[in-house]
């Protein structure tokens with residue numbers, strides 16, 4: 001896990017310039033390397049990661065406007081492909097799938113035979129990944145790949161990933177990655193990294209694969225002016241109004257177990273679980289048994305779950321988190337405090353999704369600051 | 378991928394233990410040795426119905442023993458399986474009782490409720506390897522006399538040298554021979570063991586654990602000599618599904634057996 005220094009730009013190093021007209025060649029280079037290319041596109045009024053048939057599918061000239069409980073796409077002032085910041089999902093669903101068959105059970109004359117499902121992992125390249133989502137990916141790596149029982153499906157796809165990241169050139173109103181140390185500049189975890197300018201891209205590569213791809217592109221040296229523009233827009237993206245308290249302060253949330261504020265939030269929270277399902281680091285799942293009466297084949301399926309759901313804490317005839325206040329507290333304490341015991345950092349990368357997709361407009365950062373403040377003053 | 382895809386196990390025999398409670402004798406269809414510790418668990422699956430965590434009760438005649446209580450959909454279906462059926466089995470998972478570390482000490486077992494498999498398995502082990510341990514004290518609480526499972530076992534343990542069996546019934550009016558009225562924790566006043574050289578193993582409702590601990594403190598038992606077998610909702614058993622979290626812990630992976638000081642801050646906190 002790379003260290004997460006506070007925000008400071010390193011734009012100047014090793015960047016070359018790719019004219020906008022040549023972005024298609026980057027796409028083609030990924031295809032030629034054998035990747036299925038997945039990229040952002042507009043679907044049902046949101047930016048989603050989906051297979052890309054060409055760069056014209058990118059959300060050119062579109063950006064999102066967010067606020068607590070709000071997400072709206074509109075025309076941007078600039079005709080860029082990456083002027084948006086986040087959609088409702090990071091690329092998490094491509095690795096930790098919303099539904100994953102765990103095993104198949106077939107009835108035979110000799111009893112039941114169990115077998116593993118066919119994996120659909122393949123070399124996949126993701127274009128337009130942001131630094132917050134790379135940080136979230138590294139957290140999911142720790143959870144799914146570095147425990148005592150590495151998840152075979154996650155791991156197989158993870159090993160075949162190529163990442164073309166983009167530095168954010170602006171920040172949505174709900175972004176607060178600077179305070180968590182996860183953005184707006186990508187500093188690790190990518191093969192190629194772009195800074196998007198009005199007429200083209202500054203490109204840098206990391207590692208053998210990234211450099212190999214970069215070498216095939218018709219790049220030119222980047223001018224000092226282009227580099228300055230990239231630095232300026234990164235600095236603009238780093239001006240964010242929300243601030244998550246630092247990791248040590250967040251740890252002290254466990255001293256607020258019986259704070260009345262949990263009850264006040266619970267009056268507004270619908271326990272819908274939207275926050276956990278849009279969060280790029282949440283990892284909870286439940287298992288469901290499915291039976292095909294005709295073929296006699298059975299499937300055990302893993303499905304995303306949330307600590308807001310009714311059965312998450314079900315045990316011995318009761319739900320140990322029967323109250324909504326207890327579920328909201330589980331989400332916040334796990335994400336921000338006990339996550340640090342599990343994975344040596346907080347589970348929040350500052351993407352702001354849980355804020356914009358909360359139907360009750362509950363603002364995680366505001367609630368946490370209120371709670372920590374109410375104790376300290 | 379055997380951690381994820383179950384191996385098959387054949388139900389060769391069922392022993393009735395009580396009302397809706399059977400011990401399943403499972404023969405693994407695998408030549409691999411199946412090493413386990415008492416206190417660990419397996420995920421037992423009936424395809425198309427579901428998968429549940431069940432403690433490992435023991436190993437007998439080439440069979441793995443699991444004692445299952447029918448309390449709901451999957452466990453009821455498991456009890457309804459005819460002999461000869463096949464089940465899926467993943468495991469063993471989790472940390473068991475560190476019994477090797479307890480050698481040469483007095484062992485104190487505290488359980489409440491209807492036959493707590495992880496503790497009964499550990500008692501069986503201690504009794505089988507009697508000379509490795511010093512005194513054995515068994516404290517069991519139930520609501521009514523007739524709820525006590527494995528009555529014959531308790532009688533045999535009581536008759537064994539250097540073994541004290543104390544039973545309590547919390548919802549009885551009249552005291553029966555060998556029994557006391559009240560909660561299992563009240564039995565601790567009568568337990569004879571060396572507090573400075575013991576290991577206490579507790580399994581049962583958390584409320585019982587919470588009331589036993591002050592009694593143990595009164596007897597000067599060190600926190601670090603108290604071990605608890607915890608239960609939470611398990612979906613995967615492998616530290617992935619997140620359901621079993623208890624504060625910073627994944628009970629399936631970091632437990633289910635915990636040393637008391639580790640879980641102390643989270644024990645009995647409502648909502649965890």
Ligand SMILES: Cc1cc2nc3c(=O)[nH]c(=O)nc-3n(C[C@H](O)[C@H](O)[C@H](O)COP(=O)(O)OP(=O)(O)OC[C@H]3O[C@@H](n4cnc5c(N)ncnc54)[C@H](O)[C@@H]3O)c2cc1C
Nearest residue numbers: 314315316317429431432445446449450451452494610611
């Ligand atoms: C570490 C561990 C060891 C266990 N050992 C044994 C054992 O040796 N013998 C035994 O009979 N039982 C044991 N249990 C309990 C057993 O797992 C549950 O009784 C079983 O999961 C219930 O499933 P069901 O579908 O039959 O019931 P459901 O209809 O799902 O529910 C019945 C009851 O069981 C609880 N429950 C449901 N699913 C789970 C789950 N995944 N984990 C925990 N509780 C659940 C519910 O809250 C409800 O009160 C153990 C549980 C754990 C966590």
Ligand code: SF4
Nearest residue numbers: 279348349351352354
């Ligand atoms: S907690 Fe909210 S802001 Fe933080 S990573 Fe999750 S969705 Fe993003």
Ligand code: SF4
Nearest residue numbers: 276282283284307334
């Ligand atoms: S417990 Fe809640 S907050 Fe934590 S990973 Fe699971 S769903 Fe997310």
Ligand code: SF4
Nearest residue numbers: 269270272273275358
């Ligand atoms: S905080 Fe908002 S998104 Fe999360 S469960 Fe409550 S209402 Fe839903």
Ligand code: FES
Nearest residue numbers: 614617618619629
């Ligand atoms: S049972 Fe799934 S994480 Fe513990």
